[in-house]
Amino acid sequence: MRGLKKQRRIQVIILALVCLVGATGLIGFALRDGINLFRSPTQVAEAAPAPGEVFRLGGLVAQGSIRKGEGVHF
Template sequence: MRGLKKKRRIQIIVVAFVALASATAIIGYALQDGINFFRSPSQVIAEPPRPAEVFRIGGLVEDGSIVRGQGEEVRFAVTDGGATVPVTFVGILPDLFEEGQGMVGTGRYVNGVFEASEILAKHDETYMPKEVVDALKEQGVYQDPEGGS
């Protein structure tokens, strides 16, 4: 009788471990598409990501680079002062999107062009995403609009 209880307890522990491992694997697989890493243009040029990898890129929209194509197609360049990456986007841009302003795009880097599926722009005169500020500071081109560092 005592051996049967011990055997049953071991079986329950093994089944619980297998269930926990399976649940962890399923959650990891499900979240894999939802994780988008941020890269600055300098990082993209230095180490180009795989074409299938979805990531976020951020920086300043380069002055004079916005070109509107057929329909809702827009081409522009994003820079962090150290490197410039061409971007294509099909869709409606945010109202606050303009040259010389901060932006973050989500998409893929294919054949030397970032193909954006989503573009986010600043939401007021002074806002810029932390990742973009850090990348611009790293390049030495960030100027704090409020006069601080």
């Protein structure tokens, strides 16, 4: 009986490790294109991005800073 418990415990540990390796592989596969980081307009103005660099522009919009007309103007 004791040997069966020990064997079951080892099987559970091995299964957990296989699942952990699988999850790590899936995360790596999902992130292979990279992570698009948010940058504020101030950061972009201070240091221009490299040609072809992909990033997301984010930040808060100040009250009254958007004028609507033929398109959107800041």
